Amino acid sequence: MGDAKKSQKPPLMAGGTMVRVGLLVALVAFSLYRPLPEKMTKSTIDKVAMHIIEPVLRLSYYYPSRICPNAYCMMYWTRGTLNTLSKLIGPLFDYDANLLMETTHWDGVKVRVYHPRNNATTESDGAIIFIHGGGFVLGNTEMYESVTRTMAKMMDTRLFVSIDYRLAPETIFPGGLEDCEKVLEYVIDNGPSMYGVDPRKIVVMGDSAGGNLVAAITQRRRESKALPKILGQVLLYPLLQMSDLQTYSYRYFRREMDGLAVVDPLSVAYYYLWYAGVDVNAHPEFALAATTNGHVDAEARKMREESMDYSMLPLSFLDDANGTDLPQPVQPNKELMAHMSPFLTNPDFAPLMRRDLSNLPPALMVTCEFDVLRDEGALYAHRLKEAGVRTQWTHYEHGFHAMLNFHNELEIAREALDDIKEWTMALMRDAQVE
Template identity: 85%
Template sequence: MAGDKKQKGAHLMAGGTMVRVGVLVLLMAAALYRPLPEKMTKSTIDKVAMHIIEPVLRLSYYYPSRLCPNAYCMMWWTRGTLTTLSRLIGPLFDWDSNLLMETTQWDGVKVRVYHPRNNSTESDGAIIFIHGGGFVLGNTEMYESMTRTMAKMMSTRLFVSIDYRLAPETIFPGGLEDCEKVLEYVIDNGPSMYGVDPRKIVVMGDSAGGNLVAAITQRRRARASEPKILGQVLLYPLLQMSDLQTYSYRYFRREMDGLAVVDPLSVAYYYLWYAGVDVNAHPEFAEAATTNGHVSDEARRSRDQYMDYDVLPASFRDDANGTDLPQPVQPSKELMDYVAPFLTNPDFAPLMQPDLSDLPAALIATCEFDVLRDEGSIYAHRLKEAGVPTQWTHYENGFHAMLNFHNELEIARESLADIKEWTMKLLREAKVE
């Protein structure tokens, strides 16, 4: 009888513990809940997944990074947390039945190399991928899940992911030059090492990687380098720093501020670091840049030549998408003077390139819920106007960096399929001489 009472008491205690844990989980969920924009993602499963993913990101890196005493602390916390999270959702083993993989160095630059085990491919071309992260975050390990998936989807002789040097340790143009070294290595050695046709190379990158792709193609054209790059894929690219108060930036501040997605202040910190600005010592510079306080009158006039907002779809400019007034400018003369040569330099800000003719065929992908939406759209329009074969794909339910969640989100898998279709079609139909 006594044993029965003890067992009953134990069940009651266990039941009480479960109730308390359940209540605690519900209270934490309620505290962390933030409504997401109604149209962000489209399927019910994706919406449920985003209501898990976004709070996890907010709790793990966004909130702690905002508690940091300085910008260096914020950067290191974000780097470490995102790398750890990417490993948790990425491949468990460094082996794949379809691919041979290795991490090595080409001309002093670390690369992650993928090529098919049986060397049976749809194309003898190569794809070079440049990861994003605002020039400050990211590495081949963080992108392993995404690049391995892409390498399997795209049937080419070679797929390379570049681990270029990051700011603030290496400032502009160090990372850009690393990527160019890898490209030249593939052109020179790809034929003998992997059977690559150097006339069939597609370079692609997301976010800051898209910036580097655009800069590389422009620089090769300026040097009349041969062979020409066959194609470029820019995925929600970061292309300019002259206007951090575009419609898409303003929409973010009004509707998405505080969510763990790419935000104006982070863009300002990272881009300024890339330019060599010590935002750790001067965090006020980043704050000023979010209001365009870093843009002189001369730089603004130059920007206005290349950023015509009238070419944007009406839906980007209507009341639902942030036509509220820009933030009051907080000018910083010291910052203006320092960044002036960068803002108009196409190597740093490819959207500021006066001449976009004779560039490789392009796929530009933009997302509705992304501060970088407008500049990617304008670049696609300008490429078309310059006679470059360009496909602009806009994801009305998409958000910045969504491809990193291709295992979790249907919309990301669909966009990967779009990228594969465009890229493989370009390689199949390539007319080389």
């Protein structure tokens, strides 16, 4: 009997342990749960996926980066974590049945090159140059391997190139921009002999900060009258200005999305200031001031008012503020103003500030509802159309910034990739006819 009683203890102890573990898991899940905006993502599958993806991002990089002792720690932690996570959701093997792929250097710039195993089967003899996002501070071709490899197969052109341009704070403006221009010139000069590319059929595309670089490149080529002209530009939720970090979409974020692991105003301020050569590691107060527009002097404010007419936004964008969401009080910082004024008014740094947008390549503008950069993308699309540029603006009411990086997990991201492919290949086909 004594032995029988003893034999009952282990199951009871195991059961107690399971209960404690279950309670701990439930407590962690409860503490991590944050309701997402109701309209973020559309399908049930996407909503479930986002309630997994967002807490993972928040736990892995967002929370740790916020307790870092300084800005360098925040930046390096975020770089390392996102690089690691991207490998977990990216391709397992460096092989594809349809593509030949290599990582090399063109004119000193690291690039990831994709081209078809059989040129004869391609729909177009054009080329696509992709510039990744990451606020000029994060990202690389490895982090974007999943989305760029998928795009390269979908687009069906002779060449698809992803650029590993130099990042801030190690390399400040205009270093990354110049790297991208070098790759563009290399494709123009060498694409015909190396890959059978028609240099008149080059489309440049980029997301976030990459969209900024695309806009700047196309503007600069027009200014210099460089030939051949770029066939088209694809701007994916681009970062186009730093004169107003209190737009309606920025204010909506502060009210409804603060604390979620998506692109936030403070991160934009840190990264964009680093790109401008500001030492935010030594002066974190500069980033805080910038989120209130405390970095904007009178000259930059005047140019902002000329370039950003918010009355042109859809009423639904303006309604986001509900009439009560007023801008934060400006915390002016004269030292920061003096440094930033030449950058804020320079279209190479902030393409939305370019006064004349005429004679630019046809454009596809993609914006997302749940994105601090939504308004500036919409305004740029409006101004391109007003300037006579053939422009398609596609807005995803259920989308969010950087969603394309989750194209394997989210239906809305795959839908966006299909739309991008359709626009790009239609442009290529039109060029074939001409």
